[in-house]
Amino acid sequence: MSLVSPERTGAVAAPAPPAAPRTRRRAAGLLVSLGVLALAAAASIAVGSKPIPLDQVWHGLFHYTGDKTDVVIRDVRLPRTLLGLLVGMGLGLAGAVMQALTRNPLADPGLMGVNAGASAAVVSAISFLGVTSLTGYVWFAFLGAAVASVLVFALGGSRGATPVRLALAGSAVYSALYGYVYAVQLMDSAALDRMRFWTVGSLASANMTVVQQVAPFLLVGLVLALALGRPLNALGLGDDTARALGARLGRTRVLAMIATTLLCGAATAACGPIAFVGLMVPHMVRTITGPDLRWIMPYAAVLSPVLLLVSDVIGRVVSRPAELQVGVVTTLIGGPVFIYLVRRRRMAQL
Known part of the structure; x- marks a missing residue:
């Protein structure tokens, strides 16, 4: 049998499925998601333990005069929504x-032990240094998250790290650091009382100072994560295939760890560890976008705040005038939804 190219025989190869309609659908879905995010942000500002009419919300945002309602809108709910x-x-x-x-x-x-590192640093600051303010927690929590990430990466093999070794190293660091946290809390009742609220995860103590402190780290992490979409796509095909495609595995893993530390470290520092958001939302959007991280990450960046803000609003209204912390609500919502997602037969894979 002779091997003759289709060009020489005049044969026409089967056309590849058009990518343009799928890209347009993804882009349209992202625009819809942005609209949903805008509605969630508006609800976060307008809805709470005290309902405020929309005209007063507008007045507090753009015509601030310092009355009680304006203070609630501008100084309490706006920083909470931004955070x-x-x-x-x-x-x-x-x-x-x-x-x-x-x-x-x-x-x-x-x-990767990020939450555990942040918690260990905060409990150390409370128990041994007497730190009591949220603005003080932020820097210690971020430092602890960064140190934990570096430790996990070193134990996982540094530039020769593999996914399995990183997961095992992260589990080991997580267990060791939380063992330390629980030991300190048992020995220091003051640390236990102050850590109890932080470890649940809450937006209740948000203010513009905290927003300004964590925003630069989160924005740098955002840019870095989005820039890693293509090399992480190659990494998902396996190390050998990624090398054949020209991906630099060591550099990609280092930058991915830095991005994760910036993003999760700053978020945990500001609000405490909040469960299920980073687990459920990327998993959910993968069923919409497929395995392409160039689409997964923008969707996750838009829909994760929707889940968090809606959960925060629910926590504020279900137990008026008290409040249910957002970390509790995300767990109550995320658990059943995530179970449904992982049990679906046709679930998209990485």
Whole structure:
């Protein structure tokens, strides 16, 4: 049998399925998601333990006079909403990067010990240094998250790290650091009382100072994570295939760890560890976008704040005048939804 190219025989190869309609659908879905995010942000500002009419919300945002309603809108709910947007974006992107880095669709930012590192640093600051303010927690939590990430990467093999070794190293660091946290809390009742609220995960203490502190880290992490979409796509095909495609595995893994530390570290520092957002949302959007991280990450960055803000609004209204922390609500919502997603037969894979 002779091997003759289709060009020489005049044969016409089967056309590849058109990518343009699929790209347009994804882009349209992203625009719809942005609209949903805008509605969630508006609800976060307008809805709470005290309902405020929309005209007064507008007045408080753009015609501030300092009366009680304006103070609630501008000084309480607006910073809370902005922090929810930033933290949700950070957790969603961190989850997407983590799942790609470990090739594990069930991975979450806590897998790399980031939450544990932040918690260990905060409990140390409270117990041994007497730190009591949220603005003080932020820097210690971020430092602890960064140190934990570096430790996990070193134990996982540094530039020779593999997904399995990173996951194992993250689990080991997570267990060791939380063992330390629980030991300190048991020995210091003051640390236990102050850590109890932070470890649940909450937006209640948000203010513009905290927003300004964490925003630069989250924005840098956003840019870095989005820039890694293509090399992480190659990494998902396996190390040998990624090398054949020209991907630099060591550099990609280092930058992915840095992005995860910036995103999840800053988010955890500001609000405490919030469960299921970084796990569920990237997993959910993968069923919409397919395995392409160039689409997964923008979707996750938009829809994760939607989940966080809606959960925060629910927590504010279900137990008026008290409040249910957002970390509790995301767990109550995320658990059943995630179980449904992982049990679906036709679930998209990494």
